Amino acid sequence: MKNRSINIPLIIAYFFILLFLYAAVSKILDFENFQVQIGQSPLLSAYAGIISYSVILVEIVIALLLSFERYRKTGLYASTALMSSFTIYIYLILNYSDFVPCSCGGILEKLGWTEHLIFNLVCVVLGIVAIISEKYCQGNSMRSSVLIILGTNIISIGMVITLFLSSEYIIKKENNFTRRFLLHPVSETNTLTLDNKDYYFAGFNQDTLYLGNRQYPLSLTTTDTALSKIHTSYLQPDHKQLDFKNISVEVKGTHYYVYDGTVPVIFRGNIGSIKAKTISYQDAYFNSLVVLDSTRFAVRTQSAATQNFILGQIDLRKTPKLTMISGILQKQTDGVFDLDGILIGDAAEKELIYTYAYRNEFIVMDNDMKIKQRLHTIDTVRNAQIRSVALSDGSRKMNQPPLKVNSQSFVYRGLLFNHSVLMGKNESKNAWKKADVIDVYQTDAQMYIGSFYIYRKNNKKLKELYVKDHSMYIIQDDLLTRYHLSEQITKYFRKGEAENP
Template sequence: MKKKLQILPSIIAYFFVLLFCYASVSKILDFENFQLQLAQSPLLSAYAGFISYAVIVLELLISFVLLFEKSRNVGVYASTALMSAFTIYIFLILNYSDFVPCSCGGILEKLGWTEHLIFNIICVFAGFLSLILVARQEQHLFKRTLLIIVSTNILSILLVIFLFISSEDIIKHENNFTRRFLLYPVVEDKIKNLDHDQYYFAGNDGKHIYLGNKSYPQRLTTVDYDLNVITQMRIIPDSINHLFKNLRLQVLYPYYFLYDGTVPVIYRGKVGSRNAETISYKEAYFSQMIPLDSGSFVVRTMNRDSRQLSIASFDIHKEPKIKLFDHILEKQADGVFDSDGQLAVSENPRRPIYLYSYRNQFLTIDHQFKVKKKLNTIDTISKAKVQITSMSDGRHKMSAPPLKVNQNIAAYGNLALIQSELKGKFESSEEWKKAKVMDIYRTDRQEYIGSFHIFNRRKKAMSDYDMTDQYLFVIIGNELIRHKYRKPLTDYLNRGSRKPDPRVGTH
């Protein structure tokens, strides 16, 4: 028995050699996937680049040290400390992370997180046992061995905890363009076929979603949340003898608005009624518009004096009807192309949002037209990469295709879903061909929550999407798809959110 106990430390040492050699070689052979897994870790995302190399180097170095009898004890100390780090990492994943990622890769890829935790604890115990058995052969080293074991393992545990805390802060508040793909924060649960693929979201009222149509701009389509009943109505304006260029439709229940800012004209009608009256004609030119109530709007227009894009209020009941707020959009180059973006609206409470297309920023705007928050997306393009050529008449034009950062935004409560156009660190180009990437942000403070994919269907990509309090609705080709929210989105939507008005539209 005594002889067997003397052999046991050597057996444990060679076990660690096999374990770390196999693990490190597996990581090297599938290094890109290993980095991607680390990037999706809820604990170490911000350090995926450094840690992916450090872990492999450590495992190979420890294996090498364990091969030699003179340095074997040092190798077992290091092995035990490393396994303690892996153990606390899994413990934090299971108990303190926002989500639990899939248990992928490594020597025990068939095991789940709990099984991994048990295996790691056994390895830590084996390391302790090996060192204690060696120390008992030389009694004067026993206390020192115990002190080194305890101190190295505590240090490794504290290091992982530190990395976890700092990584979370970096990912959420100072992200270095490392996306964290959440496990199914939305789940597709129902599909409705539409008659063609030219629809876009025009709003909702808490029970129905409303669709506009690019091919038939005077058609208002209503679909209930259960995607069972579709009704269509042809809008009949009181005057239509205009040269329309971009006739669009929006719903803010109980009204719908048909408009073209190039004419410019705004029609208003009541949902359910075909007849729409002209409420504004040649009073304000605009490129985008969001209704705030039955007669007031926030618009994006061109300042005639500066020839720069500007956000303005437009109220048909006031004089002057339009008021410019030039401070909202910040000029970087020409004040037109560099400030281009999407004017949208968030509900609960209802407030305008502006998403820049060519830089990593979006704005929340209050009812006094003050910028409430300037928030950044996780990519690193803080200055619009647009090349501008000045014309002899004072106008500007792009001399090269710009680098587009953000494509679209939808928001509800304190959450925003932004469709990104840029690939982050450790992301697969193949995935970008198959899906659109949605990044989730807080709108009340600077915080990135995570990302998810909306995958193409029948070789068609998502064309539009909208958020409500209950569902994410998506249009792909001629399909209207409903998604249910899951954690952590449900937590964020329910946290501190007042009950929404069921008869108010979104966007």
């Protein structure tokens, strides 16, 4: 009986040697993928660099300790502690994470997270059995071994919990630019092939999605939520002789609005009618507009005094109709390109969002353009990397390519869906060649929810995005695709007053 007991620690030691060497070699052979997987971990992503090297080193060192009889006992203690840390990691993933990342590589890739948890627990038990068996065979007191087992396991478990808590803080508060990818947050439901690649989202009403078109600027196209029917109408503004340069169409409630800030003019028509009447003419020049209601509009314009971009409001009930509001956009370099960005509205929450194109900041305002929050995206570009030169006519031109940060944005029920064009730490270059990334943020606090990929169809990049209820709509050149949003995202929707159609 005692001879069998003597063999138990040796057999278990050989098992751990094979396990750790196989795991370490697998990680080394596919190190880039392993580091990416660590980077996507919801618990350890902020420390992906050091952890990816440390885990391999620790596994090799433990395997070496187990290979020599003199150090085998130390190796068994270390094996048990390491497997305990792996076990608590999986437990935290399954119970305290908003999403569950992909499993590890190698032969264990076929196991699910629950099976991994059971396997690791068995390994912990085997390690304890090996230590106790060795003490039993030597006829020594087991008290010291029990204390060492408890101490090493508590330390290893505590280290993982500490890494989890600090990683959460760094990702959500300190903007370490480590993305956390949600597990299956969107699923494709329908795709519609459009007749050209110049469509953009114009709005949503009831169960109808509206599209504008840059190629046919006075057209308004409708489709149902299933993307099964499509119809195009051609609008007729009452001023046809104007020198239009940049016509846009936006649907809000029971009206549609046609505007061109370079003229400047705003038309309004009733949904179902192609006739649009002038409601604003020569009240303000603007280069971006959001419809607040039937008489109020948020705009971005250019100050005549400074030539800098500035936000303001057009209110058709006031005189003068345009009110410019200084201090919202904050100049860093030239006051034009460094202030460039996307002005969007969250009708459900009666908020406005301005997302800078060249820095990691977005501004949350109420519909009166009073600042509620200045928040940041997870990338680290706090200062716009812009170089421009002033021309003799007073205009400015970039004299070198800028570093763009944010491409497209959409806000709905307190969530900002931001199409970022910067790669984060430990992300797969191969994935970035095949997909566009969407980062999701809350707009009432500095809170990063997570990220997900929108894979390109026929290598067509994301051009437009729109969110309504539990659906996300994407335009990629001439393809319009609808995705279903899972509860991982929709549970963060603010439960505010419903949008009045």
